[in-house]
Amino acid sequence: xxxxxxxxxAKLTDLGFEFVMIGGYAAVTHGSSQVTxxxxxxxxxxxxxxxxxxxxxxxWNPRHRMTPQxxxxxxxxxxxxxxxxxxxxxxxxxxxxxxxxxxxxxFARLKSAAEKFEIDxxxxxxxxxxxxxVAKEAVGRGKDKLTAVELRVIAAxxxx
Numbered sequence: 001x002x003x004x005x006x007x008x009x010a011k012l013t014d015l016g017f018e019f020v021m022i023g024g025y026a027a028v029t030h031g032s033s034q035v036t037x038x039x040x041x042x043x044x045x046x047x048x049x050x051x052x053x054x055x056x057x058x059x060w061n062p063r064h065r066m067t068p069q070x071x072x073x074x075x076x077x078x079x080x081x082x083x084x085x086x087x088x089x090x091x092x093x094x095x096x097x098x099x100x101x102x103x104x105x106x107f108a109r110l111k112s113a114a115e116k117f118e119i120d121x122x123x124x125x126x127x128x129x130x131x132x133x134v135a136k137e138a139v140g141r142g143k144d145k146l147t148a149v150e151l152r153v154i155a156a157x158x159x160x
Contacts, residue, residue: 003038003092003094006120007060007092008039008092009122010122011056011057013123013124015055015056017043017052017056018125019041019042019097019124020043020107020114020126021041021124021125021126021127022040022042022127022132022135023040024036024040025038026132027151030126030154031154032151032154033150034143034147034150038093039095039096040096041095041096041097041098042106042110042127043097043098043107044107045083045084045085045097047080051079053097057088060091060092061090063090064087064088064089065087065088065089065094073086085099101127101135102139103134103135103137104135113128113130115127115128129151129154129155130155133151133155136148
């Protein structure tokens with residue numbers, strides 16, 4: 001399956017779900033040549049926001065990808081259960097929703113420095129280039145370190 005991030009972003013923004021794009025797709029938005037297979041976002045996961053996510057993703061069979069049973073996101077977690085992160089697979093692509101980012105902090109912190117980008121006709125908040133570099137370096141995987149190097153080159157070119 002080829003992911004369709006445009007559909008995911010459109011649905012989330014059209015329903016008013018507030019998020020900051022992080023991860024690989026954010027890197028691509030900033031000019032990275034990285035290839036990514038998921039949409040990583042940071043958001044506050046209140047009961048209301050979890051229900052909004054369910055409405056947004058319902059037509060695409062959302063399921064928890066980190067559980068062997070691939071439990072339906074439409075049924076789990078139950079209302080009132082605390083949710084820190086969601087790792088979901090849908091019929092249009094994988095979306096991971098985190099409540100905080102290693103090395104940086106929570107949604108409020110990320111949004112305070114985020115940049116607005118227009119993506120397929122929708123205005124989206126995207127993690128700042130500087131914060132994305134910090135996040136990629138904090139994760140420390142090989143591919144993230146390489147992306148951080150590329151992002152530093154992009155940042156240097158922007159400063160010129």
